[in-house]
Amino acid sequence: QQQVKQSPQSLIVQKGGISIINCAYENTAFDYFPWYQQFPGKGPALLIAIRPDVSEKKEGRFTISFNKSAKQFSLHIMDSQPGDSATYFCAASTTSGTYKYIFGTGTRLKVLA
């Protein structure tokens, strides 16, 4: 019940295209869903996050879509650029009792120039 399943494992997109990464969770107590971006040799960095009281959040070219009934959320990268090439992790967290992040297994995105 604590798992967060992320897909695809890897993704290749042409420059200017849309990158879509999906995550699914089981624990309905999760109430915070962030996405992290990690470049090789660096620590993950928070990209964007959403709470379950909204269905979509947009920051620049990055959008999170959230489907509470399906227990799924996804990251959309519009107008993908070569500089977006990185590994992306979704995560889920709950503030009710335990303050733990559960991360997905990551998606390696490559944007072709």
Added chain:
Amino acid sequence: NAGVTQTPKFQVLKTGQSMTLQCAQDMNHEYMSWYRQDPGMGLRLIHYSVGAGITDQGEVPNGYNVSRSTTEDFPLRLLSAAPSQTSVYFCASSPTTSGYEQYFGPGTRLTVT
């Protein structure tokens, strides 16, 4: 602000040796955590702390000890290193005690032979 700093960047240990991975943050964050990152498995929480003197276990705590005597520092101790502990270790901190918005350090790459 230096943010979250980790030392060393790289370490090689022999099986059975012990060592301490250092983590410090200068943002006055109450929440700090340790993760290990392994290929195909994302980031897994080892231990976390919601304030000085308070620590708790994450998903994979066995073989690791932590303590939190100050707000700034959160060292991770490997008691008797095993090859299964070969990994990249990340420390993170958060301005919220719930662990939202975690800021990650640059990581320590540990190899146990």
